[in-house]
Amino acid sequence: NILTYTTHPDVTRAIALLAKEAGAGRIVLVEGWGPQVWEENAYSDLIEELGAETVDLDDPSPEEDFSRVPVPKPLALPFLWLHKVLTQADVFISVPKMKCHASAGITLSIKNVFGCTPLPRYRERPSEQYRSLMHKGHWPERLPKILVDVLQARPVDFCLIDGISTIDQGEGPWNDRTPGIDIRTVRPGLLVAGRNPVAVDAVGTALMGFEPTAPAYHEPFPSGLNHIALAAELGPGSHRLEEIEVRGLSIEEGRFPFTSCPRLS
Secondary structure (H helix, E strand, C coil): CHHHCCCCHHHHHHHHHHHHHCCCCCCEEEECCCCCHHHHCCCHHHHHHHCCEEEECCCCCCCCCCEEEECCCCCCCCEEEECHHHHHCCCCEECCECEEECCCEEECHHHHHHHHCCHHHCCCCCCCCCCHHHHCCCHHHHHHHHHHHHHHHCCCCEEEEEECCEEECCCCHHHHHCCCCCCEEECCCEEEEECCHHHHHHHHHHHCCCCCCCCCCECCECCCCCHHHHHHHCCCCCCCHHHCCCCCCCHHHHCCCCCCCCCCC
């Protein structure tokens, strides 16, 4: 079921309605992979209900090209190409699914913004359906740094993690082809929200049964650097649980152990 590994429309609906109540005059849903992605992910009714606009981040239209955005404290890339709608937005909300990730370790609000980078600008050949240029070199350290660079280029103003129904030990059914991974549906029944993506991801990681301050090449980041720790080092927020105020359920009450992906060779 695609709704177990993509953000559920009802979660997006809730945050969009709250944004409208707070005074938002324009709701724009953004994603890559072409305009068909909304129907494939069961978003058609939601879009009609909200009168929302949709933008394919891999197509610069209506502009002729993507915007070149500098990275304040670059770890891997001095600038990023981004769709102009992202640079103009008053508020940028990241609404990820709670999952593990084969290469990045954890998919939460910071990893989610990787999809903001336009595929046509970050692949070597037009036939490629992944950002091959970002995977060049020593990717176990390059990719986590790029995640933080994207976060710097387009800061996240609010996060809402969908951890109600999801999958364990991977980011999608395609991971079932990876040795040592056994994708299965799980139901943590969790929503995690906050204004600071570093703190929110730290709490989300802890709720998944992992240590958000884990060193590189250790669970839940067995294949590379801890991108949450990298982001914390730049100062937008803390990844140390003792420095984060958690409201609602405590981490102990909400913890739902996930299975880390195996280390990629």
